[in-house]
Amino acid sequence: MDRRQFLQTATLPPLAVCGAGRGAAAAESDAPFTVEARYYEKLPNQKTKCKLCPRECVIDDHERGYCGVRENRGGIYYTLVHSRICAAHADPVEKKPFFHFAPGTLAFSVATAGCNVNCRMCQNWDISQVRPEQVRATRISPRDLVQLARQYSCPSIAYTYSEPVVFYEYMVDAARAARAAGVKNIVVTGGFIQQDPLRELCGCVDAVKVDLKGITEKFYKEVVNGELKPVLDALVTLRKQGMWTEIVYLVIPTLNDTDQEFRQLARWMKSELGPDVPLHFSRFHPEYLLKNLPVTPLRTLERAKAAADAEGLHYVYLGNVPGHPAESTYCPRCRRAVVERAGLMVKAVHLRKGRCQYCGQAIPGKWEG
Amino acid sequence: MSQGPPVSRRGMLKACAGLAGFGPVEGKSRVVVARDAALRAPGAAPDSRRVLSLLDHAVQAFFDSDSPVEAWKRVVRPGEVVGLKVNCLAGRGTASTSVRLVEAVCERLQQAGVSPRQIVIWDRLSSDLESGGFRAGSFGGRIRCIGNDEAGYEDELSVFGSAGSLISRSLTRTCDAVISLPVLKDHGIAGVTMALKNFFGAIHNPNKYHGNAGDPYVADVYMLPPIRQKVRLTICDAITAQYDGGPSYMPQWSWPFNGLIVARDPVALDYTGWQIIERKRAEKGLPPLRALKREPVWITTAADARHRLGTDDPKRIDRVEV
Numbered sequence: 283m284d285r286r287q288f289l290q291t292a293t294l295p296p297l298a299v300c301g302a303g304r305g306a307a308a309a310e311s312d313a314p315f316t317v318e319a320r321y322y323e324k325l326p327n328q329k330t331k332c333k334l335c336p337r338e339c340v341i342d343d344h345e346r347g348y349c350g351v352r353e354n355r356g357g358i359y360y361t362l363v364h365s366r367i368c369a370a371h372a373d374p375v376e377k378k379p380f381f382h383f384a385p386g387t388l389a390f391s392v393a394t395a396g397c398n399v400n401c402r403m404c405q406n407w408d409i410s411q412v413r414p415e416q417v418r419a420t421r422i423s424p425r426d427l428v429q430l431a432r433q434y435s436c437p438s439i440a441y442t443y444s445e446p447v448v449f450y451e452y453m454v455d456a457a458r459a460a461r462a463a464g465v466k467n468i469v470v471t472g473g474f475i476q477q478d479p480l481r482e483l484c485g486c487v488d489a490v491k492v493d494l495k496g497i498t499e500k501f502y503k504e505v506v507n508g509e510l511k512p513v514l515d516a517l518v519t520l521r522k523q524g525m526w527t528e529i530v531y532l533v534i535p536t537l538n539d540t541d542q543e544f545r546q547l548a549r550w551m552k553s554e555l556g557p558d559v560p561l562h563f564s565r566f567h568p569e570y571l572l573k574n575l576p577v578t579p580l581r582t583l584e585r586a587k588a589a590a591d592a593e594g595l596h597y598v599y600l601g602n603v604p605g606h607p608a609e610s611t612y613c614p615r616c617r618r619a620v621v622e623r624a625g626l627m628v629k630a631v632h633l634r635k636g637r638c639q640y641c642g643q644a645i646p647g648k649w650e651g
Numbered sequence: 652m653s654q655g656p657p658v659s660r661r662g663m664l665k666a667c668a669g670l671a672g673f674g675p676v677e678g679k680s681r682v683v684v685a686r687d688a689a690l691r692a693p694g695a696a697p698d699s700r701r702v703l704s705l706l707d708h709a710v711q712a713f714f715d716s717d718s719p720v721e722a723w724k725r726v727v728r729p730g731e732v733v734g735l736k737v738n739c740l741a742g743r744g745t746a747s748t749s750v751r752l753v754e755a756v757c758e759r760l761q762q763a764g765v766s767p768r769q770i771v772i773w774d775r776l777s778s779d780l781e782s783g784g785f786r787a788g789s790f791g792g793r794i795r796c797i798g799n800d801e802a803g804y805e806d807e808l809s810v811f812g813s814a815g816s817l818i819s820r821s822l823t824r825t826c827d828a829v830i831s832l833p834v835l836k837d838h839g840i841a842g843v844t845m846a847l848k849n850f851f852g853a854i855h856n857p858n859k860y861h862g863n864a865g866d867p868y869v870a871d872v873y874m875l876p877p878i879r880q881k882v883r884l885t886i887c888d889a890i891t892a893q894y895d896g897g898p899s900y901m902p903q904w905s906w907p908f909n910g911l912i913v914a915r916d917p918v919a920l921d922y923t924g925w926q927i928i929e930r931k932r933a934e935k936g937l938p939p940l941r942a943l944k945r946e947p948v949w950i951t952t953a954a955d956a957r958h959r960l961g962t963d964d965p966k967r968i969d970r971v972e973v
Contacts, residue, residue: 345740
């Protein structure tokens with residue numbers, strides 16, 4: 283079973299209708315999922331300007347923004363995906379991946395349809411690149427989501443799979459409900475978001491993983507259909523707000539895999555975010571509109587890690603290469619493994635109160651979640 | 652797809668030779684602009700008989716035919732399932748394809764041998780169709796009206812250039828041939844919307860293709876094989892056109908053009924319609940679309956060597972006014 287089939291079928295028992303499925307979609311009513319958007323501007327002639335993501339779509343009446351999940355109805359801008367969950371699973375936090383956040387725990391992971399970019403390598407395009415009415419979904423209110431997380435013994439909720447920025451209102455409402463109930467919130471995002479909504483989000487979530495998809499504007503324009511600068515700005519803001527942040531860089535053969543790019547990425551991270559932000563170099567698999575490219579060779583990933591290590595980053599990992607030593611966390615002082623991993627499994631944790639049990643070095647992270 | 656007896660290769664070639672819409676357009680591309688100043692009384696809806704007459708004038712002029720039915724027989728064959736791709740995004744109002752025009756097309760299709768059960772009126776959403784006046788059960792209850800949301804989309808992506816989309820099953824599975832029935836109007840992002848852009852209503856993700864004023868997306872989407880191969884003729888509804896504020900209906904920027912624009916070449920049609928809109932904008936003191944950064948450059952892209960969907964060279968467009 284491939285990843286796409288898994289996403290389509292592997293749903294939790296209470297969520298029997300979740301998962302991608304098109305065909306003749308049920309013509310369900312939007313009403314239960316329609317909530318006025320929080321970040322937009324009203325313009326003359328019943329137009330609206332979205333202020334959630336840097337794209338700032340100007341939208342006519344009856345039209346939707348680039349994300350496909352926000353619609354102008356008579357000059358009022360609505361999200362159509364509040365509580366409209368199309369995928370839900372209990373995943374290890376390592377799958378997100380978060381390597382410095384509550385290792386070995388489960389995150390109750392949810393998504394709605396939609397995305398504010400269109401990456402040619404998207405692994406979840408059948409939920410991210412569709413409109414909400416084109417995929418099966420079920421209603422899970424913020425309160426129900428918190429209950430499900432508890433029911434499945436998940437100490438955190440992950441907003442993930444598609445792009446949580448486009449279901450911002452739901453994410454914020456759910457995160458507040460979860461926090462009040464003692465459940466943590468983690469976000470997996472492309473980071474293509476405006477500053478005001480990002481700051482509000484920082485007030486109610488516990489960790490953010492950003493997919494930094496490349497380190498040049500050219501790559502963002504041609505492969506991501508987005509912009510790099512707002513993503514870098516978002517990363518800086520996350521750090522300034524004290525948010526626990528990890529970064530994934532998907533290494534795609536021929537498109538973003540030069541030593542120069544790896545070094546440029548690491549230098550920028552070290553100077554703007556500091557050396558302690560974990561960086562995951564992840565292996566690409568051909569999918570969506572990039573089926574013509576091969577799987578990333580292991581030697582390319584190792585070259586990327588070597589470049590980032592040489593630039594002075596402390597926590598550089600390789601992803602999608604199960605069993606590789608670079609899946610584990612090493613103390614930057616004594617070089618002993620402090621969190622041993624194999625694939626998504628945590629084999630051993632050698633930390634005491636966030637410090638290396640061998641030499642006492644502080645290892646940054648939210649180890650207790 | 653409709654079921655019929657097996658056709659030999661020779662029979663297929665022979666049959667296709669008489670039909671419009673196959674292969675590249677040789678020589679000049681004909682674009683017929685047909686108008687009728689008396690199409691409607693002031694403030695009134697268009698008269699059905701005059702709309703039919705206007706359609707006949709336009710189609711006959713396009714095919715140099717003395718008979719409207721004979722002209723339509725060069726577009727479709729009996730036994731084919733014919734899709735009418737309307738544009739109802741703007742709901743009921745003059746920014747959506749006119750019901751009277753569609754009724755007229757249906758009448759002539761039936762006279763050309765297409766049974767009512769083999770005519771399918773389709774667009775993106777059933778609710779759009781309904782708000783545009785195309786309800787299931789209308790047209791005597793025998794002609795189908797169906798949105799892509801009910802028909803569904805293919806599971807596999809169709810890809811060309813910047814476009815990667817799932818295509819409506821109405822187009823891929825139901826219809827053998829498509830008559831495109833867009834509306835002549837301004838578009839706030841892409842500049843204008845007519846023949847080429849009408850097929851944003853055939854894909855699952857049109858919201859992804861409005862960046863850079865629609866270039867090259869509009870051209871790339873039309874290149875997707877099911878679209879490029881099945882559209883036989885475009886009849887652009889220019890009964891009431893709109894020169895600003897589109898694609899939503901904005902009565903203050905609409906005007907009674909009282910016409911239809913007919914072509915096989917969607918690029919030539921879009922170029923011709925674009926010029927009509929620019930002239931009206933100039934007449935009303937509005938800046939050209941280029942000044943607003945929404946010049947429809949995708950028309951030129953659609954004509955380039957990579958696409959070859961038609962011509963935007965006025966010297967190669969045979970514009971016929973009737």
